[in-house]
Amino acid sequence: MDDGLRNELSKQGVVVVKLEELYNWGRKNSVWPLSFGLACCAIEMMAASMARYDLARFGAEVFRPSPRQADLMIVAGTVTKKMAPQVVRLYNQMPEPKYVIAMGACAISGGPFKQGYNVLKGIDRYIPVDVHIPGCPPRPEALIHAFMTLQRKIDAQKLTGPDRARHLNADLPSEFPVPLFGEHDLVPSKNPNVWRPAVVVR
Amino acid sequence: MDGTQFMTFHDLAYDAGKTDFQRKAEVIGVGREGELLEVAMGPQHPSTHGVFRMDVVLDGETVVKLKPVFGYLHRNHEKIAENTSYLGSMPYTDRLDYFCSLTNNWAYALAVEKLAGLQVPERAEYIRLITAELTRVLNHTCLAGFLLQDMGALGTPLMYAFREREKILDLFESLTGARMMCNYMRFGGCRCDLPAGWLAEARKVVAEYPKFLDEFDALLSGNEILMARTQGVGKLSAELAINAGITGPMLRASGVDYDLRKVDNYGIYSRYPFRVPLGDHGDVYDRYMIRMLEMRESLKILEPALKDIPEGPVVDPKAKLRGFRPKPGEAYGRIETPKGELGFYLISDGSPNPYRYRVRPPSLINLTILEDMCLGQTVADAVITLGSVDIVLGEVDR
């Protein structure tokens, strides 16, 4: 259907959409985050859902305490090595489609605590991350921006074809191995299927 | 379960009189045969603040054993601080108790000032006092919200608390440039002077705050459900509180008159009269009430301090920021933060980095007697008892 006809119909009060658009429209406006705070960023995450910033405007105010009911995991704060297996396990427990926002410098790379012996140098070593928000901590506006970025990302996902969304592609994994506590460090210290060191072009 | 196992029930033979702990154990009859349920609450649990974990053993709904498990936010603050300069640790102190970055800054600055013998100019003392008391108000407001959240009042009180928090955060932001991680104090003063118009803004916030507290009080303090849930729950005796090193509002709720603002007389607290509220019963309700009353006392300090603040420099001109090397020695500095006694223990060997840097975290030590307070109660009461301790995991695990 061409755009002219569609516009004409919408003026008449008839909305015509593709199934893909309707599906994504519904999903992107009802992202339920997992209520799961790790550190300082969790307070800003709460502030984003409270009175002044009001995350409810984006359909994402329903913080679910159980991963089984959540669509989105906001990794808000420093992921320590003691906590990393639990974070991966929570991710595995979430049903598809699921998304991850790495909120703050610590979740991205270890941030100011990067040199710590018990600090994981970025959660993307074990699970795939959809949106990164820099900041220490990011302001609630930054989290809202991340939400809007995620909404755009969801909106662009395909239902069919080779580049269809992950949850519709049975070949792609939806669970990732949980690292084990070793004698000196986590085993393994990263998941090479998810994360590789940055390639530097000079 | 991730490898942490339950230990056998330890019969702690305190010779400080066979305490509540043992008597309770006898009353409940720990160790008797029966169906006991082990539950690991946390590290991801809606009611444990942050990534705190309690391994609870339940007999029906009654708690018969409770072991806190820490370390899920252990981010090596002390090790990192020993590998960086004195000033370099200042931003890390913000992230200890991330509700109260300014009081953390002050505690660290105070310890270094003791170590190096620095003086703080008058105006800086006033700014420190004002920001610290604003932090106290902010922290206690949020705590009341979180406590009610734990009791099941989802949303409303916390929403009001965060609304007020934003007003104070606006003040912090215009003063320091950051909402939460202020990184504002320096050894021998503060980083920068107050921006134009800040005092007027602060006076406005302080003048309007009692109105909010009245509303909050009317909504909560006399609420029948709140009283039923909190009174007589999580009792803590004064003797045990002292022996277990409990500090802050929790200690005072048990009726011990020990406030470092009065005892140590640091800063310029001696210039302003304020009362130290004390509790009678040492239960959750008293801990809640102490915080409500402390906020009013803080506002009583703030009001005249915002009028009296003199002009002048905000940092000791002799204090060096770069190349700061205190003489070999050690110092322990402590202040009364909203959570309790926050201390910094520093050992200098004359190099630019501290040889030993230790944080005495009030939140961790206030959890020592969590098991004693929760034994024999229901799980739901254990949750609000934890809520009334007021912990922040950044400080518990560091």
Next chain:
Amino acid sequence: METLEQTLARAAVAAPGAQLSVVKNDSPCAQHSLLVDVEHAYAVAKFLRDDPQLRLDYCSNVTGVDFLDAELSEKVKVKKVVDGVEKEVEEVKKTKRAGYLEAVYHLYSMALKHGPVILRQRTPGRADPVKVTSLTPLWRSCEFQEREVFDLYGVLFDGHPDLRRILMWDGFKDYPMRKDYAEPDDYEYEPTPHDEVLEKAKAHLPKAEVKA
């Protein structure tokens, strides 16, 4: 409040046989501390807690400190005969000090509102097992803090009711706060130059890029 020397004298009477000494602190705050041997630490601490003049009922802070083997150099004035004339010459005298671990306790009194009295216990060396006396039976507040010192420094506390790791996981083998701790090598190369971090990360740089 009495001076630390007076406390020492009275503690020596109360706990016969205890080896006590004052560790001087040169910083302006002059918080000197009381060093006590491991065997008599409990008796001395009990005296400090129960003595009516001191009543140190509140143990605020428990810390571990790690001192590596070190070569101390101190300047000594020596009289020497130089060219037939007796002169006073400064010489640097070097002594070797064996490393040790310390447990430091900051004691206050809530009843009398004074303090701090700082109590130190020292281990003879840094090799395992390093043992000091637990003061948890006297002050409950030591419970978690001594566990933390055990976890991060590997100091064993004799008489502690529940000594196990508190911050790190149970299978962890190292004592990370010790000065000679080698941290796990998990620095992959990242294009953010950051002094020490960059140096560590360079070891992981793919070979071809090192040449470039």
